[in-house]
Amino acid sequence: MRMYVAGEWRSADREDEIRSPWSGEVVDTVPRASAADAERAVAAAVQGALAMRRLTAYDRQQILNRAADLLEDACEDVARTISLEEGKPLSEALGEARRTPDLIRLAASEGARMHGETLPLDAAAGAEGKLGFTLRVPCGVVVAIAPFNYPLLLVAHKLAPALAAGNAVVLKPASQTPLTALKLTELLLAAGLPTNALQTITGSGGELGPALCSDERVRKISFTGSVDVGRMIAGAAGVKKLSLELGANCPVIVLPDADLDEVAAATAAGGYVNAGQVCISVQRVIVDERAYGDFLEALRTRVEAIAIGDPLAEGTQLAALVSEGEAERVEGTIRGAVDAGARLLTGGSRDRGVVAPAVVADVPEETALWRDELFGPAVAVRPVSGVEEAIAVANDTRYGLGAGIFTRDVTSAMRFVREVDAGNLHVNWTPLWRADLMPYGGLKGSGIGKEGPRYAVEEMTELKTVVFHGVNGGGS
Ligand code: NAD
Numbered sequence: 039m040r041m042y043v044a045g046e047w048r049s050a051d052r053e054d055e056i057r058s059p060w061s062g063e064v065v066d067t068v069p070r071a072s073a074a075d076a077e078r079a080v081a082a083a084v085q086g087a088l089a090m091r092r093l094t095a096y097d098r099q100q101i102l103n104r105a106a107d108l109l110e111d112a113c114e115d116v117a118r119t120i121s122l123e124e125g126k127p128l129s130e131a132l133g134e135a136r137r138t139p140d141l142i143r144l145a146a147s148e149g150a151r152m153h154g155e156t157l158p159l160d161a162a163a164g165a166e167g168k169l170g171f172t173l174r175v176p177c178g179v180v181v182a183i184a185p186f187n188y189p190l191l192l193v194a195h196k197l198a199p200a201l202a203a204g205n206a207v208v209l210k211p212a213s214q215t216p217l218t219a220l221k222l223t224e225l226l227l228a229a230g231l232p233t234n235a236l237q238t239i240t241g242s243g244g245e246l247g248p249a250l251c252s253d254e255r256v257r258k259i260s261f262t263g264s265v266d267v268g269r270m271i272a273g274a275a276g277v278k279k280l281s282l283e284l285g286a287n288c289p290v291i292v293l294p295d296a297d298l299d300e301v302a303a304a305t306a307a308g309g310y311v312n313a314g315q316v317c318i319s320v321q322r323v324i325v326d327e328r329a330y331g332d333f334l335e336a337l338r339t340r341v342e343a344i345a346i347g348d349p350l351a352e353g354t355q356l357a358a359l360v361s362e363g364e365a366e367r368v369e370g371t372i373r374g375a376v377d378a379g380a381r382l383l384t385g386g387s388r389d390r391g392v393v394a395p396a397v398v399a400d401v402p403e404e405t406a407l408w409r410d411e412l413f414g415p416a417v418a419v420r421p422v423s424g425v426e427e428a429i430a431v432a433n434d435t436r437y438g439l440g441a442g443i444f445t446r447d448v449t450s451a452m453r454f455v456r457e458v459d460a461g462n463l464h465v466n467w468t469p470l471w472r473a474d475l476m477p478y479g480g481l482k483g484s485g486i487g488k489e490g491p492r493y494a495v496e497e498m499t500e501l502k503t504v505v506f507h508g509v510n511g512g513g514s
Contacts, residue, residue: 039066039067039068039216039217039220040068040069040220041068041069041071041075041216041220041238041239041240041241042220042223042227042236042237042238043071043075043078043079043082043237043238043239044078044079044081044082044234044237045082045233045234048069048075049069050069050070050071050072050075050241051072052069052070052072053067053068053069053070054067054068054069054070054213054240054241055067056068056123056214056215056216056217058122058123058125059124059125059357059358059359059360059361059362059391060125060348060349060357060358060391061348062390065119065122065123065217066123066217068216068217068220068240068241069240069241070240070241070242070245071239071240071241071245071246072241072245073245073246073249075239075241075246076208076239076246076249076250077249079208079237079239079250080179080208080237080250080253080255080256081255082234082237083179083206083207083208083234083235083237083255083256084178084179084206084255085206085234086179086206086232086233086234086235086236086237087176087178087179087205087206087235089206089232089233089234089235090176090201090204090205090206090232090235091175091176091204093204093232095149095150095152095204096150098146098149098150098201098202098204099146099147099149099150099202100230101201101226101229101230101231102142102143102145102146102149102198102201102202102229103142103143103146104229104230105142105225105226105228105229105231106138106139106140106142106143106146107139107229108225108228108229109135109138109139109142109222109225110136110139112221112225113132113135113136113139114132114135115221116135116190116218116221116222117131117132117134117135117136118131118350119217119218119221120134120135120189120190120215120218121349121350122217122349122350123189123214123215123216123217123218124186124187124189124214124215124218124312124360125313125349125357125358125359125360125391126312126313126349126357127349127354127355127356127357128349128350128351128352128354129352129354129355130311130312131349134188134190134191135190137191137474138190138191138194140474141191141194141195141198141474141491142194142198144198144474144475144491145194145198145199145201145202145491145494145495146198146202147491148199148202148491148492148495149199149201149202149203149204149495150202151495152174152203152204152495152499153174154171154172154173154174154501155171155172156169156170156171157170157171157172157503157505158170159505167508168505168506168507168508169505169506169508170503170504170505170506171503171504172501172502172503172504173501173502173504174496174499174500174501174502175204175499175500175501175502176203176204176205176498176499176500177203177205177257177258177279177498177499177500178205178206178255178257178258179205179206179207179208179255179256179257179258180196180200180205180206180207180208180256180257180258180259180260180498181207181208181210181250181251181253181256181258181259181260182196182197182200182207182208182209182210182259182260182261183210183243183247183250183251183259183260183261183262183263183271184196184209184210184211184212184219184262184263185212185262185263185264186212186213186214186215186315186360187312187315187316187317187360187413188312188316189211189212189215189217189218189219190218190219190222191474192262193209193211193218193219193222194222195262195474195489195490195494196209196260196262196489196494197209197222197226197236198491199489199491199494199495199498200258200260200494200498201226201231201235201236202491202495203495203498203499204499205258205498206234206235206236206237207235207236207237208237208239208250208256209223209236209237209238209239210239210240210241210243210246210247210250211238211240212243212263213240213241213242213243214360214361216238216240219238220238220240223236223238243263243267247267247270247271247274248270248274251271251274251275252274252275252276254276256278257278257279257500258278258279258280258281258497258498259271259275259278259279259280259281260281260494260497260498261280261281261282261283262283262284262317262489263283263284264284264285264411265284265285265411265483268282268284268485279497279498279500280486280487281479281485281486281487281488281489281494281497282485282486282487283317283478283479283480283484283485283487283489284317284439284480284483284484284485285317285411285413285437285439285483285484286317286318286319286321286411286437286438286439286440286480286484287321287322287409287410287411287412287435287437288318288319288320288321288322288437288439288440288441288442288460288468288469288470289321289322289323289324289431289432289435289441289442289458290305290308290320290322290323290324290441290442290443290444290468290469291324291325291425291428291429291432291441291442291443291444291445291454292323292324292325292326292329292333292443292444293326293329293425293428293443293444293445293447293450294326294328294329295445295446295447296329296444296445296446296466297444298329298332298333298336299336300444301333301336301444302333302336302337302339302340303340304444304467304468305320305323305337305340305417305468306337306340306341306343306344307468307470308320308442308467308468308469308470308471309321309341309395309415309416309417309468309470310341310344310355310356310395310415310417311470313356313357313358313359313393313414313415314368314395314412314413314414314415314416315359315360315364315413315414316470317439317440317484318439318440318462318469318470318471318472319412319413319469319470320417320442320468320469320470321411321412321416321417321418322401322408322417322418322419322420322431322432322435323337323417323418323419323420324419324420324422324428324431324432325419325420325421325422326421326422326423326424326425326428327421327422327423330419330421333419334383334397334399334419337383337397337417337419338383338384338397341384341385341395341396341397341417342384342385344356344395346392346394346395356392356395356415357392358390358391358392359391359392359393359414359415360391361391362390362391364391364413364414365388365390365391365392365393365414366388367414368388368393368412368413368414368415368416369386369387369388369393371406371407371410371412371414371416372386372393372396372398372407372414372416373386374405374406374407375398375401375402375405375406375407375408375418376398378402378404378405379400379402380398380399380400380401380402380405380407380418381398381399381400382396382397382398383396383397383398383399384396384397385397385415385416386398386416393414393415393416394415395415395416396415396416396417397416397417397419398416398417398418398419399419399420400419400420400421401418401419401420403420403431403434408420409435411437425445425450425453425454429453429454429457429458432458433457433458433459435482436482436483437480437482437483437484438459438460438461438480438481438482438483438484439460439461439462439469439479439480439481439484439485440460440461440462440463440464440469440470441454441458441460441462441463441464441469442463442464442465442466442467442468442469443458443463443464443465443466444466444467445465445466451465451466459481459482460480460481460484461477461478461479461480461481461484461488462476462478474490474491475490475491475492476490477489477490477492477493478490478493479493
């Protein structure tokens with residue numbers, strides 16, 4: 039496919055092959071954009087921002103609703119592209135494709151609700167007779183940089199609110215998964231989006247990112263990805279609005295009154311969906327020692343039943359990670375924990391890009407498997423003496439995206455909600471759950487800002503304060 043910059047589908051001198059993580063076959067090629075393409079994209083987006091500003095909220099809503107309808111019709115084709123380029127099972131890709139039209143419609147309606155408020159200026163000394171209010175306006179040019187793991191959903195979580203709010207966007211999809219984003223771009227244009235309102239530029243984040251992020255014509259950066267890249271972007275951004283949705287290492291607490299079969303079933307989904315390549319994947323399970331042995335056995339049984347295979351084959355639940363290099367990294371992290379004294383109950387072996395889903399018990403706290411983000415199909419488990427220790431262990435991380443607790447005890451659940459430092463807290467489920475309307479974003483090292491259409495529209499707009507002074511500065 040070609041990239042879409044300055045109103046044209048363009049190629050470049052260099053091309054990148056997009057390969058299926060499962061088969062290694064080339065799915066397609068995309069241009070590797072140059073610094074000159076990045077410059078062209080921002081310049082065109084400046085024009086696009088003017089065109090978007092002239093559209094009414096009604097027009098923007100109509101365009102996005104049409105795009106949602108087109109995507110609904112194209113769901114199966116788009117899901118196949120997601121599965122081919124990212125490697126996730128087709129059933130999961132279909133789930134991703136089917137929920138995205140509603141997300142776009144939701145953003146469209148939020149864009150039609152960009153309220154300001156009246157200001158009670160007469161409550162200020164000397165402000166008698168003046169009229170004040172706020173106006174919410176688009177930022178202008180938004181740079182959206184997306185990760186590989188949800189090539190449609192996480193791109194839509196940026197594009198739809200940005201466009202709904204009246205911005206132009208320069209989208210840089212992940213280098214591994216640009217094809218889905220290019221298909222979404224086609225649908226948005228077919229729905230009537232003004233030519234320069236969207237630039238979808240493909241290529242290396244390391245080459246394009248610094249130029250896009252430091253450009254003073256860009257007012258807002260919306261980034262989802264790793265902490266390391268997030269830090270570089272924050273350094274390059276200068277004076278801009280920033281949303282950073284970064285990495286995580288999500289804990290789940292299991293208290294002895296929980297239904298352990300239910301917890302095991304939820305963990306066997308929450309730790310291994312998309313081969314664990316989800317920012318809200320279950321990574322650490324912190325179990326009251328009274329339930330520890332029974333929980334480990336229930337989880338091992340469930341995880342051993344996960345069906346590994348070709349992502350396009352019916353019934354497959356787990357396939358390759360996004361690359362063989364990632365699979366090697368995950369295998370090495372699991373091995374490192376075992377070398378440090380952890381017990382491998384199942385899985386952990388690697389065959390090219392596939393890592394067999396693993397359960398690792400008694401994981402020492404100083405290991406990378408316990409401390410860092412894994413982004414792979416393994417769950418680390420440790421026993422604790424009760425809720426107090428469980429909360430302390432859950433909080434002992436630089437991350438704070440999601441957390442869960444399983445208990446019927448309201449007092450423990452309330453303590454968990456109050457004391458665990460995470461942006462999304464789930465009582466009687468794992469953190470791997472999201473409704474697209476929710477505010478969604480991390481505390482601590484997991485980032486700044488919230489996604490979810492209502493919150494993203496707010497973050498992709500600016501507030502102007504207006505004061506009418508009346509004739510001769512007075513008024514009545
Ligand atoms: P990544 O940080 O490697 O890449 C993300 C994007 O940044 C890609 O488009 C990449 O091309 C681009 N990029 C790379 N270098 C850049 C630079 N110097 N400047 C600007 N952009 C640059 O992340 P990934 O491997 O694609 O995704 C996995 C990470 O994303 C994990 O850490 C995961 O937790 C995180 N993630 C977070 C959330 C969330 O909502 N918090 C959701 C999904 C993924």
